Amino acid sequence: MADLPDDLTPAEVRVWEAYRNGTQCAFGAVAGPQASDWPTPRGRFGADWGPERTVRAEVLSRLLLGAAESVPGRMPALDLVGARITGNLHLRGARVDAYVALRGCHFDGRVTLNDATTSTIRLMGCSVEAVRGRRARVDGDLCLTNCRIRHGINLVDAQVATDLVLHGSRIFPMDDGRSINADGLELNRDLSAHGPFHATGTVSLRSARIGGRVTFFRARIDARPGLDSRGFRHLALDGASMYVEQTLHLSDHFAATGSIRLNDARFGDAIVIDQAEILRDPDEALAMWRVTARTLSLVIAPDPQGRILMSGSQFGALTDTPDTWPDAGRIAIGGMTYTVLRSTRPMTLDQRLTWLAHATPEYEPQPYEQLATAYRASGQDEEARSVLLAKQRRNRETLRPAGRIWGHIQDAAIGYGYRPARALSWLVALIAIGTVAFSIDRPTPIKADEAPHWNAFFYTVDLLLPVVTFGQEAAWNPGGWAQWVAYTLIILGWILAGAAAAGATRVLNRA
Template identity: 40%
Template sequence: MVDDAGTGDPPDGLTAAEIGMWQAFRNGSVYDLRSGDPAVDDPHGGHPWGPERSVRARIVCWLLLDGPPALAGRVSSLKLAGVQITDPLDLAGGAVVPYTEMKHCRFEKEVLLPEARFATLRLVDCSIPRVEAARLHTEGDLHLPRCRIHNGIRLTDAHIGTDLLLNQAVVYRDRRSHSITGDGLTVGQDLQAEMMESHGELSLRGAKIGVSLSLRGSRLVNQYGRHALNAPQMTVERTLYLTPAAVGNPPQTSGTTPARGTRVQRFECDGGIRLDDGRFGDAIDFAHARLTLQNDQEISLRRVQTPELRFLGEAPRRGRVVLSGARVVNLIDRASSWPGPGGLQMGGFTYENLVPQGSFPLSRRLDWVMAATAEYNPEPYEKLATVLRNGGEDADAREVLLAKQRRRRETLPLAAKLWGYAQDWTVAYGYRPGRAAVWMAVLWAVSAVAFSRAEHPAIKPGEHPNWNPALFALDLLLPVINLGQDTYWQLNGGWQWFSTALILLGWVLATTVAAGATRLLRRN
């Protein structure tokens, strides 16, 4: 099957469908074999396509790798619609120059593109058994929107010059239970996979995205492993969107957030998400995300760095959310988005500003910290107090530190625990210093009234000041300070016990005030 004349005419041995494709290639026109019946033309349907709509894969490869010259005044390109390609399409290692676009096509066998080079490759609404494209290189886009790929996509170490589009694609798992394997993938601009269905693990380990990664409205399901999205050490220069997409006719997959009032399709993930050690230039956005986990699965953001974390989805009922070591500037969250006790870990999690959406009272914020600390850990309390204080909410910061002391008290032995209760009841560990003044005033008033109702003889008659029950009570109550009253009067019977109790209470109050003042000075 050779074009001996070198004129560009179709060689011998081609079928009628292949001759038509050959001529359309030279003309740069679309070769459309659709019948006009939507049910028949559906590449994902069960209606058979006969030889009148079939071309051999090796003829397609011939055109792309060493095709005939274009007609005068034309640019050769392969544009197919409604065509069935038989046998594997093997372009491994090839350099494809012509523009390539296939719409509504059906591939009987896998598409093999490892180490191939394209300017731009567009496969739109096609049925493909598998796409094998490790180390693929494109100068422009790689488009696979609305394609249905039955045994996974492999894009390991591929380089996409501009955009990678997977909008509304349906991708099923391969034999390793991966739907898309994109480890080491580099995308020059956007990776858009909006309203996509992934049945298996979507693996993007170490991937680099030049602008944003959008999974708006997508559904990730992996019933065969721990992770539905496995993307540790991924770098996204702008934002990772795990948010809703607008649903319209046609669906709106423009890469923008839907306007208010628009019918939307949520991002749903049935399986774990792993973004450990990732770098995100603008934000990670979980707005309205629906996350379904098993008990051993996680939303793992360990050591993630991003200016903004928008944790605004539904709280997972099982599994855990892990923020250990993550660093964010703005934490935008909602009280109902966080899991309960045992479902949150955030040791070493640092954030600079809290931007709650909706009602998020301090009591709920303290529950948030408690949910992350099954055992006492002062770090989350101190971090929250620092952020609140830096935001001018000093009273709330003191309440957080008081909650920390009360939580710590639960871990202490009995004697220390009793001393902790004393500090709490009297001066609230120094975070409510006005309470000590109230206790002192009450004790002083009660004791002054008590001493005024009884006669107390002088120890040395004629060598004593005038009896003043208020000063006498204050002299007993204040340790160290001597007001010149308590050493001149003799107390008998129960008054001795009363004065001893007053002295002890004075020491307790003074000690707790000193401890609280020391804590306040250290904090400031």
């Protein structure tokens, strides 16, 4: 046995020799994730373990910083099971090449990796005061699974070469209210936090760059109580300006108490918010201003009470349900674009128009134009025209009285150009009325010897169509009540012509 430091306890000697041999050192009954005394969110797991399984954090630091040479032919490794670690594990600025795996251990203090460079680190089923890794570089995985972390995780500006894994961990907040602060994190592969992962306090990923996926399956995040300066519930998840190469999943009964912010974030593939229990409080918000993603799937628990804010976002495909959207005044989609619109359950045109009305308490044309474009792209031209007609009717509400009157006339006559058959119906009806009226009360000829043969049908057409003449109107002079019919037909003809011209111009300009 190599010379050992004089101050080591028997438990520490075991750890020292196991490190040099690259073998596991297990204390007590805890030997894996199925052990009966694995940590839970309750109590202080491991705090009362005795000296037979107690190791000073200082001893672990000395080992990881090269105080013990490995046995020839062996790679050193800190593979420790079921130990109580006293003090703080300080590795600030260190370079740690050894593999580190701690299972079922209790840390009295914190683990500090600020500015350190390490290989893979795995804490599995451990109870830790806090994890601090500002500007740390991990050349492998960083796994904190099934852990109980009493004062949060700080990975600001850290770099992780492969995955950050947080499955099943229970994380409590730091003094600033965040359970995880990973702003500026650079991660080459996936960030995953699967249930029963539970964080109390904001999970902050602002400006993080993730090379793979971000997955929160069956996970729960609870923001601290109260409202922020804008009147929203404090944030559960803050991913503002983050970049994810692949997909963000908040799925499979993901639950959040508090708001979710993804403003200015970019996603190379999709955002999947599916079977998610969010927006259960009126003061909560899903804020996704100016987000870019190939696909957004938004399927949340029915009857959301919070706000969904997506102004300026760009999606290739948008998938929702009739229950996705909150009531009027709690939706903002101005400037949001999408190419394809899908629904997991069929949504009628009326439901879509109600969605737009709720999203635009004050009239905005763009959401209507965007929905019409999506309908047209899918070959639903009739639905597209109906949306544009609804847009004109909403716009009419903003006009002065004269404009509203003219709008009602255009709507009744030709549906603002989107119901051209309506103009034909009006024309046929008026021609029929005029033909019958002038057949009953025939006008007298202006010049009896020059008048063309009388025809009540073509006389009516002459009156109705301002730019068409069959020689009847100029040759015959109605009298009595028939004169009033003639004047009415002339006026209605001009109105129809004006409405048709305005509608045609609108439709052609759009085309």
